[in-house]
Amino acid sequence: MTEPWQPLLDWWFGSAETPDDIAADKGKLWFGKRDSQDLEAQTRFGDWVEQALAGGLTEWAQRPEGWLALVLLLDQLPRMIFRENPKSFAGDLRAQALVAQGIAADFDRQLQPIQRVFIYLVFEHCENLAVQNEAVSRFLDLTQQQPEAQRAVFADNLDYAERHQKIIARFGRFPHRNKVLGRASTAEEIEFLSKPGSRF
DSSP, rough: OOOOTTHHHHHHHHSSOSSHHHHHHHHHHHHHHHHHHHHHHHEEEEHHHHHHHHHHOOOGSSSHHHHHHHHHHHHHHHHHHTTTTTGTTHHHHHHHHHHHHHHHHHHHGGHHHHHHHHHHHHHOSSSSOOOHHHHHHHHHHHHSSSGGGGGGGHHHHHHHHHHHHHHHHHHHSHHHHHHHTTTTOHHHHHHHHTTTTOOO
16 A cells, blocks of 8 residues: 555655665756746645645654655745745744654654755754754764765765855854845845855
8 A cells, every 4th residue: 555645755756776866866856946846846745735834744754754755745845836935934843843853753764865865954944053053963974874985965965054054153044035034134144145155
């Protein structure tokens, strides 16, 4: 019997086997900004996203794979479906709590390494320095746990975690979110946003 969350995991991770091949196949879905992908996310999984944002699908979190899928519905898919809208961040707090609970139950270590990236990304999305430090620590451990030949993908994620951490250490928030969230940017933030690499 196929678990209800399996179509989402299949769509997000595909059928490749190695982390490098999975990332090569799915990287544009994960980190690209394409209207067609956002529309597919809405069409296929929009109802689940709305349920998750409303506090539903809690039963999924009883299994590591279902927990992962629920985290995706709260953290990743809203950023696609509600791009450039405050609702894109509406699932963040629940996702952070869910990730903390799952890690306490050792669920993350029961997932494939490439799947764990999207658990720790929840911490990376948080505008809190202590949580950012946790993200960097988790990505560092994950990278070091991989065979040397398979570390490149994870090292890239560690690099991004460190870049996010530095921004929060400097500003206490992500300046690139200010416009979407209706926050006034400081002069220092405006200068920062004018530079390459200031947005994610």
